Amino acid sequence: MSQTKEVVQTGTVLDGTACAKAVREALALEVQTFVATGLRPPGLAVVLVGDDPASKVYVKNKVLACKKAGIESFLHELPGSTDAETLLKLIDELNQRADVDGILVQLPLPAGLPTDAVLMAVSPEKDADGLHPYNLGLLLSGKAGLRPCTPSGIIRLLDHYNIPIEGKSAVVIGRSNLVGKPISILLMERNATVTMCHSRSKNLEEICRGADILVVAAGRREMVAGSWVKPGAVVIDVGIHKTDKTDSGLTGDVIYPEAKAVASHITPVPGGIGPMTVAMLLSNTFAAYKKKHTHNK
Ligand code: NAD
Numbered sequence: 001m002s003q004t005k006e007v008v009q010t011g012t013v014l015d016g017t018a019c020a021k022a023v024r025e026a027l028a029l030e031v032q033t034f035v036a037t038g039l040r041p042p043g044l045a046v047v048l049v050g051d052d053p054a055s056k057v058y059v060k061n062k063v064l065a066c067k068k069a070g071i072e073s074f075l076h077e078l079p080g081s082t083d084a085e086t087l088l089k090l091i092d093e094l095n096q097r098a099d100v101d102g103i104l105v106q107l108p109l110p111a112g113l114p115t116d117a118v119l120m121a122v123s124p125e126k127d128a129d130g131l132h133p134y135n136l137g138l139l140l141s142g143k144a145g146l147r148p149c150t151p152s153g154i155i156r157l158l159d160h161y162n163i164p165i166e167g168k169s170a171v172v173i174g175r176s177n178l179v180g181k182p183i184s185i186l187l188m189e190r191n192a193t194v195t196m197c198h199s200r201s202k203n204l205e206e207i208c209r210g211a212d213i214l215v216v217a218a219g220r221r222e223m224v225a226g227s228w229v230k231p232g233a234v235v236i237d238v239g240i241h242k243t244d245k246t247d248s249g250l251t252g253d254v255i256y257p258e259a260k261a262v263a264s265h266i267t268p269v270p271g272g273i274g275p276m277t278v279a280m281l282l283s284n285t286f287a288a289y290k291k292k293h294t295h296n297k
Contacts (some may be wrong), residue, residue: 006129011235011263012161014218016153017162020275024069027279027286031070034293037182040290042280044102045071047092049087050080050110059066059106065278071285074100080110088121095123101292102128102285107210125291130178148283151183153276154236155190163213163234165263166191171208173197173224173253174217179238183215204228216253226258235259235266238273239283 037042044066048059059075066073076090102125109115124134130148138145138172154276158165170192176178180196192213197204199218208214216224217238229235237252252269260266260293262295267273 011260011266012237013160013260014234014265014267014272016159016267016272016275017156019157020279022160023156023276023279024065026280027282028069028190031286032156032172034290035070035075039097039293041070041072041285042101043074043097044285045074045076045096045097045100047076047078047090047103047105049078049082049106050284052108052110055106062104065282066285069282069286071282072099082113083112084114084117087118090282091118091121095121095126100126101289102126102281104128104221105279109161114118126288128163128281128288129184130284136142136177136182142173142189146287147186147280148178148182149280149284150238150245150273150277152283153273154183155278156280157185157236157267157276158213158234159254161265162250165213167208168192168212169195170213170215171195171197171211172215172217173201173204174215174219174238176217179217181268182216187213187215197254217252220253222251222253222255223296224254224259225254229259229262232264233262235263236273237267240269241273 042153046059046062048055048111063073063075101120105118119131122132124132127146130146134144139147170187171185173274174181175196184194185194195207197207201219205228209230211230211233213234213237219239221241235254237254243251248270248296250270
């Protein structure tokens with residue numbers, strides 16, 4: 001009796017940890033060449049308000065990543081009871097400081113603080129997160145500027161693996177200013193045909209099945225099943241959720257084992273888009289620093 005061996009196709013894992021490391025190491029060399037000429041190192045101010053445990057971990061990782069890349073970090077930890085006036089005053093001071101090239105305000109801010117006004121207060125030249133409306137406007141109009149970190153990290157990861165974007169059908173789930181809207185624009189800029197989906201979209205599953213590149217940033221734990229993924233598609237999972245079902249204690253917006261069996265490439269959670277986001281934060285800080293020094297020459 002002949003036995004047919006079932007061939008299970010599994011997608012290549014897009015290793016964001018390794019790619020981010022390569023980006024950070026290249027950046028560290030660039031920083032060194034500037035510092036070797038006698039210039040001060042680049043500086044990133046990190047503002048953390050309150051004691052949200054996840055935010056604390058993110059901030060710690062960002063500060064550590066700065067250190068490894070030769071970027072100085074200035075951590076400002078404020079109590080959760082901080083009022084808007086105090087926070088805006090700090091941002092104003094950071095805007096004035098010559099040794100600060102980038103400012104990052106860790107989100108979410110505690111309830112009651114005006115997130116939009118705070119992001120707007122950051123000088124666009126120091127907007128390391130790329131979330132100031134001025135920079136978002138530059139993105140929309142196709143002009144150079146500081147780009148939001150998570151979306152630019154996605155593009156960098158696709159490029160790292162030589163994944164073609166031009167002419168591909170890309171589907172983005174999520175329309176936040178942080179991820180969904182900017183990644184849609186960046187994909188379109190690279191000549192993908194982009195469909196943006198959100199909480200009111202109809203036939204989501206069917207739309208996803210048409211995607212060559214599927215970016216999921218809905219913030220809904222394991223919402224996308226393997227059956228939503230077109231065979232051979234590239235799946236980018238932006239979501240991060242706590243779980244007790246995995247060794248890492250984290251999971252994404254995609255049911256990873258199911259999607260991996262169908263996709264050509266897939267990002268894991270953790271180790272996918274998270275580290276890329278941090279790498280792009282450093283990259284933005286260095287870009288702001290370089291612009292300052294190149295302009296002052
Ligand atoms: P958000 O809550 O601001 O936006 C979620 C979007 O998803 C909304 O536009 C909404 O319309 C859409 N959505 C929600 N439920 C949906 C559904 N059932 N069907 C279709 N669309 C739906 O979230 P965000 O800030 O864009 O973040 C999304 C996820 O990505 C979160 O899990 C967040 O923690 C994670 N995130 C990760 C990183 C990283 O570095 N890896 C960075 C930013 C955000």
